[in-house]
Amino acid sequence: MRSASLTIRMGKRNNPIGIFDSGVGGLTVAHALHSLLPHEQMIYFGDTLHLPYGDKSRETIISYSLGIADFLLQQDCKVILIACNSASSNAWEEVKAHVGDRAMVMNVIDPVVEQVCNDRNVIKSVGVIGTKATVDSGTYARRIQECAPHLQVSSMATPLFVPMIEEGFVFDDISNAIIRSYLSRKEMEEIDTLILGCTHYPIIRNQISRFFNFEVNVLDTAQIVARNVHMLLEQHGLLATERTQPDRFLVSDQTPYFGVISGMFFSEQIQLEKRNIWAR
Numbered sequence: 001m002r003s004a005s006l007t008i009r010m011g012k013r014n015n016p017i018g019i020f021d022s023g024v025g026g027l028t029v030a031h032a033l034h035s036l037l038p039h040e041q042m043i044y045f046g047d048t049l050h051l052p053y054g055d056k057s058r059e060t061i062i063s064y065s066l067g068i069a070d071f072l073l074q075q076d077c078k079v080i081l082i083a084c085n086s087a088s089s090n091a092w093e094e095v096k097a098h099v100g101d102r103a104m105v106m107n108v109i110d111p112v113v114e115q116v117c118n119d120r121n122v123i124k125s126v127g128v129i130g131t132k133a134t135v136d137s138g139t140y141a142r143r144i145q146e147c148a149p150h151l152q153v154s155s156m157a158t159p160l161f162v163p164m165i166e167e168g169f170v171f172d173d174i175s176n177a178i179i180r181s182y183l184s185r186k187e188m189e190e191i192d193t194l195i196l197g198c199t200h201y202p203i204i205r206n207q208i209s210r211f212f213n214f215e216v217n218v219l220d221t222a223q224i225v226a227r228n229v230h231m232l233l234e235q236h237g238l239l240a241t242e243r244t245q246p247d248r249f250l251v252s253d254q255t256p257y258f259g260v261i262s263g264m265f266f267s268e269q270i271q272l273e274k275r276n277i278w279a280r
């Protein structure tokens with residue numbers, strides 16, 4: 001009954017999808033959505049003023065997430081996608097309660113856990129890498145073992161990955177050395193599947209796969225999330241019939257590498273809007 005009433009109250013199916021992350025990482029999800037759902041308008045908010053979220057307290061992450069949710073509601077978003085694992089693992093319930101029936105609230109953890117659980121008969125050992133906030137929350141390990149208690153789950157924080165990517169150190173000797181330093185640790189020795197528990201990490205997915213000699217299934221988490229968004233929009237009758245406005249990309253503070261990373265995913269030039277929603 002809640003699903004039906006939610007659809008009726010939300011109204012316009014051509015309203016935008018709101019996506020937020022602490023920085024460029026959520027662009028991996030935005031790109032996957034853009035490819036799968038070309039009729040949907042996206043409003044992307046990168047909270048670059050406060051990145052990374054992974055070293056922040058749970059209370060701080062919740063505060064930032066609620067503030068961004070309010071901003072996206074002001075833009076009439078029909079969906080708020082928390083495209084940040086740190087926020088998904090620490091603030092999703094709070095954002096969902098705060099938003100209520102004004103928009104659908106989605107996270108990037110549930111679809112990935114569901115994928116692993118669906119494949120549990122062919123997976124023996126799962127590795128999870130992410131920020132300190134995501135790994136310390138234990139969300140991935142707890143949720144996976146609820147549906148597949150026989151799976152071995154090894155989690156490891158990789159806190160240097162986000163600043164490395166945000167500073168533009170990708171596809172070079174520096175990033176390869178940092179990747180090797182983390183993934184050669186014993187926690188990752190016996191895994192056959194790896195969850196990239198941060199939306200920044202798909203940017204270095206090929207480098208990670210190469211480290212494992214392509215013998216570990218490094219899940220394409222951005223694609224998994226995009227397919228889940230498509231399914232839920234279809235279920236609620238909220239798939240857009242046409243694109244009425246161009247996508248918007250906003251940041252709370254200008255960062256030099258945001259435009260470079262966006263060029264990796266979007267062929268057209270992205271016009272960044274600086275919007276400090278925290279200014280009073």
